[in-house]
Amino acid sequence: MDALATLAAVGSSVVFCLLFAAVVRRVLGVPVSLVRAALAALAASFAANPLLAGLIGTPADDGRPDLALGLYLALVMVFAVVLAMLLLVVAEILVPDGSLPGPLELWRNGRARLARSRRYAQILRILAGRGLTRFLRGREPRASSSAERRELARSLRLALEEGGVAFVKLGQQLSTRRDLLPPEVVDELSRLQDAAAPIPFAEVRDVLTREWGRPPEAELVALAERPMGSASIAQVHAATLRDGTEVVLKVQRPGIAETVERDLDIVARLASTLAERTSWGERIGIRALADGFADALREELDFGVELRSTALVASELAATPGVRVPRTYPQLSTARLLVMERMPGRPLGAAADLLAALGPQRRREIADTLLGVVMGQVLRTGVFHVDLHPGNVLVDDDGTVALLDLGSVGRLGDATRENLVRLFGAIGTGSSQAATDALLDLVDRPEEVDERALEQAVGTVLLRFSSGGPGAAAAAFAALFRLVADHGLGVPPAVAAVFRAVATLEGTLLLVDPEHDMVARVQALGHEQLAAATEPAALRDGLEREVVALLPVLRRLPRRVDRLADAAEHGRLSVGVRLLGDRRDRDLxxxxxxxxxxxxxxxxxxxxxxxxxxxxxxxxxxxxxxxxxxxxxxxxxxxxxxxxxxxxxxxxxxx
The missing domain is CATH 1.10.287 (Helix Hairpins)
Incomplete structure (x- = not known):
């Protein structure tokens, strides 16, 4: 009986506490978690009576015990509600509701948090070993001389290489942001190597078996044990299908997705820490950089994206002579396995003798073809190869080139492509005013911009373009990046990818043709784009698009004009302006x-x-x-x- 009585007392106390918590949540008027409200209600229930007795005393027996006790109990209940609300407000100030995970979430994420803590310790050891921890305390990453900046950049590069795949990829992406980083840091980060030791062949077989659901022999008659290349995310093996087709298999490293996700979480947390604790982190928008990098790397981990991008680019370049894109095999490809046609030829970086045998004229044609392909992708189709370095271009004996590794592609919308056409056209004509207008439409502009000073600076950059010569394009685009940063303009990731693609492409073109003048070709392409935009067919197409967009408005226009004329004739025309027309304004x-x-x-x-x-x-x-x-x-x-x-x-x- 004592146990039952105790259980009944506990149950009634719990029910009372939950009801009291519901009342407190209702009176507070703001949703809070039930657990937090119940704890506040429980604490207030125990503390209300002693506190109130200390403030006003307790009722004495004066012959009206019921009245006195009733008033006092009512005051205790009201005081308990106020006290519980006060406890909730204090808890909200100290620990906002929802900022702490629940017990179930703590249980589920315990092992992940432990692994992340070990990874944190490892990263901090790397940063400390390279002398970089002082920047986490808010110190501005500055150096008094170019030599000191180079030493700092070298330490940063080595730390990123030790950090692993996610940090190497982060450094490679930062190497394209000349608008944010000094030239010494950009040059050093450009040397980051995305290479890794090969995984054992047995693990490659296991991946193929798991992805296909059957042994590799069911689809292949030959599979090379030695990889053709090994990077941090995947490695490539030569193979032969059962019908005799020679292919390459791009196999994702086992467990790399989990490793990358863990490191991306750490990158995001480090970015938040730097944004909160340092002035330079907030100024360069480090949170947005980390978010954009995470999206790009997750996309690179999904080989289905590369499969679709390769197929799209292949269809667009099918009619372009001298350029090939490998055929893909969707029926054999998965999110972690990509099967592509094996292309003939050698990488540009290892084909110096072949290029010399082709002769200067043919080499110039190959360079012009590559430039025309990339600029056509940027200005017309909107899907372009971001990282066309010499290792991603194969050249055959007859000079035919093949584009590889379309996992890293950029995508541009119609408005961005139109603004880029205007920018390159202005570069071609040398018009600083037109280039400034196009640039302002491309970037994220602040509330106040000194357009006159910006136009003068753009004119100076255009003079660099006009000078021309081999290697001038990268310097000119670097100057354009610095100009954007100096005037407080933000570069969207898609536009930054365009400049990265152009800068990378120039190095590849100079390897093909050391005398190639990319600036002159960009200017010629700008003239061609302007001429194409003013052709009768292009004007007609543009007019048709505008008419299609305006057709519904034009169809309703006569009726609306007639109504306006009738209202004006009979004196019923009035203009009404509704204040607070937006629901959000009214709610505010x-x-x-x-x-x-x-x-x-x-x-x-x-x-x-x-x-x-x-x-x-x-x-x-x-x-x-x-x-x-x-x-x-x-x-x-x-x-x-x-x-x-x-x-x-x-x-x-x-x-």
Missing amino acids: VVRLWHQGLQTVLAATAGLMAVALFAIGPGPGASRGVGVFWVLGTTLLCAACVLALRVLMAVLRRQG
């Missing part, structure tokens, strides 16, 4: 009005309570308890409730 005004009203009521109730306490106890409700004190306590509780509601709402919006 209503919310501010409610909070202002609650604030006024809280202040009024508080002042009345102070006045009642100052007047005195008043007529006795019971011995030792006056009516004025009871009313003052009630008003004080009401003032606290209203004030806490407003404070909680303000804290929630700020959080």
Whole structure:
């Protein structure tokens, strides 16, 4: 019986606590977690009676025990509600609701948090070993001389290489942001090597068996054990299909996706730390850089994206002579395995003798073809190869080139492509005003821009383009990047990818033809784009698109004009302007009005309570308890409730 009584008492206490928590949540007016509200209600239930007794005392027996005890219990309940609300507001200030994971989430993520902590310690050891931890404390990454900046850049590169695949990829992406980083850092990060030791052949077989659901022999008659190349994300093996077709298999490293996800989480946390604790981290938008990098790397891990990009580029270049893209095999490819046609030829970096045998004229044609392909992708189709370095271009004995590794591609919308056409056209004509207008439409412009100074700076950069010569394009685009940074303009990731593609492409073109003048070809392409945009067919197509967009408006226009004329003729024409037409504006005004009203009521109730306490106890409700004190306590509780509601709402919006 004692056990049953104890169980019944515990159950009734739990039910009372939950009901009390529901009342507190309702009075507070802001959603909070039930666990937090229940804990506050439990603490307030135990503390309300002693605290209130200390403030106003306890009722004495004066022949009216029921009345005195009833008033006192009512005050205790109201005071408990106020106390619970106060505890919730204090908890919201110290630890905002939702900032801590629940017990189930803690249990599920315990092992992941432990692994991340070990990874944190490893990264901190790497940073400490390279002398980079001082920048985590907010110190500006500056050096007094170019030699010191080079040493700092070298330490950063070595630290990224030690960090693993995600950090190597991050460094490679940062090497394209000349608008954010000094030239010494960019040059050093450009040397990052995305290479790794080969995985054992047995693991390659296991991946093929798992992805195909059958042994590799079911699809292949030959599979080379020695990889053709090994990178941090995947390695490539030569193979032969059962029909005799020679292919290459791009096999993703086992477990690399989990490793990358763990490191991306750390990159995001480090970016948030640098943004909060350093001035330079917030200034360069390091959070946005980390988010864009994470999206790009996750896309690179999905070989289905590369499969679709390769097929799309192959279809667009099918009619282009001298350029090939490997055929893909979707029926044999998965998210972690890509099967492609094996292309003949050698990488440009290892084909110096072959290029020399082709002769200067043929080499110039190959360079012009590669430039035309990339610029055509950028300005017309919108899907372009971002990283066309010499290792991603094969050249055959007859000079035919093949484009490889389309996992890293950029994508441009119609508006961005049109603005790029205007920019390259302005570069071709040397018009600084047109180039400035196109540049402002390409970048993220702040509220205030000194357009006159910007136009003068753009004119200076165009002079670099006009000078021409081998290797001038990279310097000119680097100057354009620095110009953008100096004027506080933000470069969208897609536009930065275009400049990265152009800078990488110039090095490849100079390897094909050391005398290739990319600047002159870009200027010629700009003239061609402007000429193509003013051709009758292009003007007709543009006009047709505009007419299609305006057709619904034009169809309704006569009827609306007739209505306006009729209203004007009969004196019914009026113009109405609706204030606060947007629902969000109305909600804001209503919310501010409610909070202002609650604030006024809280202040009024508080002042009345102070006045009642100052007047005195008043007529006795019971011995030792006056009516004025009871009313003052009630008003004080009401003032606290209203004030806490407003404070909680303000804290929630700020959080």
